[in-house]
Amino acid sequence: MIRRAWAALVAALSVREAASGLALFRIAAGAVTLYAIASMAVGGIDAALWVDAAEGGMLSLPEGRWLLRWMGGPTQAAITRLEIAGVLAAAAVMVGAGGRVTMLLAGQLYLALSTANPRVMGGYDALISGALWLLFLSGSTASWSVDARLRTGSWAPAAMIPAWPRYLAIFQLLVVYGTTGVNKLGFPWTPAGGFSALYWVFQEPTWRRFETGWWAAWLYPLTQVATAITWFWEIGAPLLLVFFYLRATGERGGRLRALCRRVDLRAWFAAIGVLLHVGILALLNVGPFSWISLSYYLCLWSPAEAPWRGWVARAEGRGGSAGPQLVAGLAADRHEGAADQHGEADAERDAARARERAGVDAE
Amino acid sequence: MRTRLRRWWPHARAAFFIYHVMAVVILSLPSAGALQNRSTWVTRNATADFEAWAGTLRRLGVDTDGPRLRERLWGLAGEWAAIQRAISRPFAGYAATVGAEQGWMMFATPQRHPAELHVDLLVVNARGEEEWRPLFRPRSDEFVWMRWLFDHNRVRKLMGRFARGMNRPVYDSVARFCGRRALAEHPGARAARVRLYRYATLPPAAVRAGAATRGEYEEERIFRAEEAR
Numbered sequence: 001m002i003r004r005a006w007a008a009l010v011a012a013l014s015v016r017e018a019a020s021g022l023a024l025f026r027i028a029a030g031a032v033t034l035y036a037i038a039s040m041a042v043g044g045i046d047a048a049l050w051v052d053a054a055e056g057g058m059l060s061l062p063e064g065r066w067l068l069r070w071m072g073g074p075t076q077a078a079i080t081r082l083e084i085a086g087v088l089a090a091a092a093v094m095v096g097a098g099g100r101v102t103m104l105l106a107g108q109l110y111l112a113l114s115t116a117n118p119r120v121m122g123g124y125d126a127l128i129s130g131a132l133w134l135l136f137l138s139g140s141t142a143s144w145s146v147d148a149r150l151r152t153g154s155w156a157p158a159a160m161i162p163a164w165p166r167y168l169a170i171f172q173l174l175v176v177y178g179t180t181g182v183n184k185l186g187f188p189w190t191p192a193g194g195f196s197a198l199y200w201v202f203q204e205p206t207w208r209r210f211e212t213g214w215w216a217a218w219l220y221p222l223t224q225v226a227t228a229i230t231w232f233w234e235i236g237a238p239l240l241l242v243f244f245y246l247r248a249t250g251e252r253g254g255r256l257r258a259l260c261r262r263v264d265l266r267a268w269f270a271a272i273g274v275l276l277h278v279g280i281l282a283l284l285n286v287g288p289f290s291w292i293s294l295s296y297y298l299c300l301w302s303p304a305e306a307p308w309r310g311w312v313a314r315a316e317g318r319g320g321s322a323g324p325q326l327v328a329g330l331a332a333d334r335h336e337g338a339a340d341q342h343g344e345a346d347a348e349r350d351a352a353r354a355r356e357r358a359g360v361d362a363e
Numbered sequence: 364m365r366t367r368l369r370r371w372w373p374h375a376r377a378a379f380f381i382y383h384v385m386a387v388v389i390l391s392l393p394s395a396g397a398l399q400n401r402s403t404w405v406t407r408n409a410t411a412d413f414e415a416w417a418g419t420l421r422r423l424g425v426d427t428d429g430p431r432l433r434e435r436l437w438g439l440a441g442e443w444a445a446i447q448r449a450i451s452r453p454f455a456g457y458a459a460t461v462g463a464e465q466g467w468m469m470f471a472t473p474q475r476h477p478a479e480l481h482v483d484l485l486v487v488n489a490r491g492e493e494e495w496r497p498l499f500r501p502r503s504d505e506f507v508w509m510r511w512l513f514d515h516n517r518v519r520k521l522m523g524r525f526a527r528g529m530n531r532p533v534y535d536s537v538a539r540f541c542g543r544r545a546l547a548e549h550p551g552a553r554a555a556r557v558r559l560y561r562y563a564t565l566p567p568a569a570v571r572a573g574a575a576t577r578g579e580y581e582e583e584r585i586f587r588a589e590e591a592r
Contacts, residue, residue, distance in 0.1 A: 010373045013380055045515050048540070058521075058540040059533060065459075111462045119524065119533065120517035123469050129462025164380060172387060179391040179467045186408075186472025187415040200473035203564035205501040206523040207516075217570035287516035 012248070013167075016160040018303035020312050022135070023096065023144035025169065026103075028295035029131040030094030032288050033110055036128060037086045039288075040113075050079045050116040059117060067112035074116045082113050093135065096145020100136050107132035123176070124289040130172055131292065138165035156316040169299040170244070174237045176293070177273075181234025188227075195227040196220075207284040226279070233272050240269055266300045267307070273297065383463065386454035391465035394451070395444035402528035404433060407476040407563075478526035478559040481580075482508065482541050485554035495556060498545055508545065525559055525582075534559075534582060542586030555591070558583045 040046040051057035052074045061074040071078035089106035092098050098105075107129050114125040141147040142159035149155050187193035188200055202208060202216035202223065216223055246260040274297070277290035303309060403409060413436075414429035421427065427435075458464045482499040499513065500506040501522070512518055525534055538557035545555040562578025 006377065009380070010377045013377050014373055039515075040517075043511055043515065045512055045517070048512055049517055049521075053536055053540070059536050107462045117517075120521050122516060122520060123467060126462075126464050126466065129464075133461045133463055164376070168380070168383060171384060175387050175391050175465070176467050179465075180469045180471075183393065183468045183471045185412075187412045188473055188475075192419045193415060197470070197473045199567060200475050200564060201470060203570075204474050204477035205479060206474060206477060206519055206526075208502065211502070213564070213570060217567040220567040285514065285516050285519060 013162070013164040015163040017163045017166075019140060019143035019159040019161045020156065020316065021299065021301070021303035021306065022138045022140035022161060022166055023142075024308075024312075025131070025166070025295060025298045026096060026135050026138075026140040027094055027144065028298060029128065029135060029292065030090050030092075030106070032124075032292045032295060033106060033128050033132065034087060034090035034094060035291070036124065036288050037083055037090060037110070037113060041080075041083045041087070046079055046083065047076060049120050050074060050113060051076045059119065061117050064116050065112050067108055068116055071112075079113070079116065082109055085109050086113055093132065096141035096147050099141050099147055100139060103132050103136035103140075107136060122287050122289060123180075124287050124292050127172075127176065127289070127292040127296070131169070131295065134165045134169050134172070137168075138162065140165075158316070163302065166299045166302070169296055171241070173293070173296040173299070174240055177234045177237035181231060181237065184231060184234070189231050191228075195224040195231070198227045198230070199223040202283070207286055209283060209285050212283060229272065230276060233269075233276070237269070240265060270297050270300060382454075382457075386458050386463060387465060389447075389451050389454055390458055390463075391467055392447060392451075393443070393468070394466060395448050397466070397468060398440040398447075399444050400528060401437075402530070404437060406526065406528055408472060408474055408527070409433075411475065412472055474523065474526050475564050476526060476561060477523075477564065478561045478581075480513070480522050480525070480537070480541070481558050481560050482545055483556040483558075484545060484549055484552040485556065486549075486552050493553065498549075498555075499541075508548075509541075526561070529582070535584065538582075538584040539586070542584065543591050546586060546588050546591045553588050555586045555588075556583065557586075 040050065047056060048058045050061075052061045053059055055074075055076050057074070063069045063073050068074060068078060068082065071081060086106065086109040089102055089109050092102040093106045110125075110132060111129050114121055114129065139161045142157075142161050144156050148157050148159065151157075152159075184197070186197065188197040189195070199216050199220055202212035243260055243265045246257045250257050250261050274294065277294055280286060280290050298306075301307065303312065306312070410429060410433075413433045417427050417429045417432045420432070479501045480499070481497065483495045484498050485493055486496055488494050497506045498508040499510070501513065513522070521533075521537070524530070541557050542555040546552055558580045559582045560578050560580055562576040565574055565576055
């Protein structure tokens with residue numbers, strides 16, 4: 001039993017897929033990292049928050065993580081150097097230059113900066129550094145990158161990369177929502193508290209962008225509905241793992257598995273999530289939390305299944321010699337998108353042939 | 364050697380995958396640090412939550428009240444904290460090194476007793492009398508001093524903490540920063556005053572009826588120009 005489960009896990013983690021999926025995640029995460037650092041530096045907010053009180057900052061700060069300590073601690077000079085390096089590394093992540101080293105460097109630079117003042121860290125800091133670590137593990141610069149252009153002459157060759165870092169990104173996203181839902185034990189989040197939580201959030205000034213107290217009172221029933229949807233959606237997020245399992249084991253049959261292949265639960269999950277984050281972006285100032293969360297959404301689908309695969313195909317078609325290579329990439333993806341159309345064996349065979357033609361297989 | 368490595372690599376990768384998944388799950392559970400900060404258990408917000416939960420439990424036949432419920436849960440939190448510390452130990456170093464740290468207590472309990480940071484200046488008016496003039500009020504379009512800083516999400520987080528559990532050394536440091544800066548930017552001022560304005564937000568019916576919040580000032584810090592400069 002354990003041996004069989006282990007073998008299944010090893011097999012599942014051996015799946016490779018077109019690099020365009022994680023490339024999109026890389027571009028989005030790089031852009032958010034760039035914004036998160038630049039928004040501190042451009043406004044001079046870094047001097048108040050990331051620099052020690054001895055040099056004019058707001059608080060007495062700890063020495064920081066190894067990189068900040070190595071740079072001399074939370075001084076203005078060290079923070080400025082880290083920010084410059086961080087912005088450059090984030091830009092390199094975005095354009096896909098420097099391979100895995102860039103991801104690791106960007107992650108360590110962001111960690112050094114964001115942990116300089118532990119009292120002002122946000123949830124988005126952990127999501128950003130987590131994304132950079134997963135990107136380091138993935139080899140996501142195999143396509144849609146400067147690296148790809150230098151290596152193959154095409155901006156978007158249909159290179160193949162391991163799919164398991166994308167699985168970890170999905171898992172991270174679902175854990176974030178699931179645990180934040182479980183942690184919402186404040187009375188107003190619950191039915192017993194009248195689902196009044198969002199009403200109270202809009203009544204106080206900590207996070208709101210503008211005066212929301214008055215209209216929240218007039219639209220109170222709407223805030224209750226939004227609270228209930230948010231709470232149930234967050235708590236239920238980990239159930240999406242069951243959907244992934246049932247879809248991945250579709251060949252075993254059964255009504256539930258058939259339903260999971262017919263109805264893409266991810267689309268509903270993502271639709272609610274996007275609405276929630278658009279609401280947050282419009283009404284509350286919680287930094288780039290929504291942007292980095294939405295970046296993770298790009299990992300919910302494999303490149304072969306993604307609703308935006310047509311757009312990707314067109315974009316890759318413009319990238320010079322990417323046409324046949326793209327076909328190779330999509331066909332080689334062992335997920336349901338390919339299997340749905342041709343059957344898994346056909347997809348595998350197509351993939352092997354196309355790979356042979358394209359001669360691209362980036363580890 | 365290469366063949367052996369190729370054979371073992373999928374297994375090593377699967378082991379790492381499981382380790383990372385376990386790290387994410389275990390570190391995302393409520394941490395000892397978050398649970399054992401006593402000041403967050405005794406805020407007005409937390410007290411109101413305990414009272415409300417105790418009321419619900421009483422309706423279900425459980426004999427309890429707010430303070431008793433709080434102490435019972437405080438005890439359980441202590442026990443959980445010991446377990447959490449032990450099970451997170453194998454993962455904490457990895458997560459801190461690679462940036463896979465967790466902790467997702469976002470909007471866990473909405474603040475219904477906010478504490479706003481207010482900054483005032485003591486100036487001499489046209490009649491030659493000293494008077495306090497507002498310099499900064501959160502989200503105000505009139506008193507907008509250093510709004511570029513106070514509106515940033517990280518500063519919002521810091522300010523929100525004063526309502527969730529007062530840390531006096533941190534508050535003193537913030538107040539000193541604001542007081543000194545206000546005096547440096549307004550050389551004519553005689554003093555700067557930093558206070559927290561604490562009030563209870565109102566239920567929907569009261570807001571619709573046009574009622575205004577009533578609060579009180581606390582944690583007042585005054586910085587005289589001659590001492591601060």
